[in-house]
Amino acid sequence: MDNIEDVDTLGEKLYNVLHPKYTDMTPKLTGMLLELPASVVNEMLQDEALLNKATERALNALTSSDSEGVSQTDDGASVSSDSLGEQLYDLIDLLNTGNTQKITGMLLEQKKDAVLRLLSNQTLLEEQVKIALKTLKEQGEEVTDVSDSSEPEEVENIGEALFSVVQQLDPAHCADITGMLLEMDSGTLQQILANRTMLEVAVKKAKSALESAASQRPLEMSK
Structure with missing residues (x-):
């Protein structure tokens, strides 16, 4: 019985487990959880804590974007x-x-x-x-993972990590841009440090904010 069962069997089992708790939403939740790899679903059915965590995520996704479908795995080539x-x-x-x-x-x-x-x-x-x-x-x-960045040394660690990455993208403005980014909350900074695309977008935004701030002070510069 250790073998991973087919989707229909897993779907039935999931439905039966979820139904007592989430009567109205059981079909949607089951459908969303079945989009995970079969091995993960199989594991969740044997581990209640894992199942609860995945169900909470699915519920959050349903409540925040009810109108959007969650079937992103159908067309792998076009997935963003x-x-x-x-x-x-x-x-x-x-x-x-x-x-x-x-x-x-x-x-x-x-x-x-x-x-x-x-x-x-x-x-x-x-x-x-x-x-x-x-x-x-x-x-x-x-150690530098930001779980509680209200501590001064934590902020210092994030600042150093952020500075070294920003320096590669924009050496000329790295100090100013790092300072601006450090004004964000710790959760956002954590995401930026972990995701290169997000980091590049944040750096571009900060740079254009710097440029527009500089262009608004032409009189001071000319004096």
């Missing part, structure tokens, strides 16, 4: 990077590593095909997550 990132984040978060943001960012640096393989193969995903965790430990990155 953002959508891939969200799906990957959800799967990694279920593994309770404590470093979901950073690991997601690291794995998203692979080619799209490789990321799609991770989404459909739980064993492969777990292996990659272990490797990423090992890399983070070796680099001493775990």
Whole structure:
């Protein structure tokens, strides 16, 4: 009975487990959870804590965007990077590593095909997550994960990490841009540090804000 069962069987089991708690929403929740790899669904049916966590995420997604369908896995070739990132984040978060943001960012640096393989193969995903965790430990990155950045030394650590990455993108304005980005809340900063695309967008926005602020002071500059 250790073998992963087919989708219909898994769907029935999921439905029966969810129905007592979420009567009206059971069909939708079952459908959403069945979009996860079969091995993950199988694991959730044996681990109540894992199932509860995944169900909460599905519920949040349903309440925040009821009108949007969640079937993003049908056309792998056209799936956007953002959508891939969200799906990957959800799967990694279920593994309770404590470093979901950073690991997601690291794995998203692979080619799209490789990321799609991770989404459909739980064993492969777990292996990659272990490797990423090992890399983070070796680099001493775990300590700088921002869980409570109200501590001054935490802010300093984030600032240093942010500065070194921003410096690669815009050496001329890296100090100003880092300062601007550090005004964001810790959750957003964590996402930015873990996701190269988000970081580049944030840097561009900060740079254009700097430029527009400079252009609004032409009189001061000319005096």
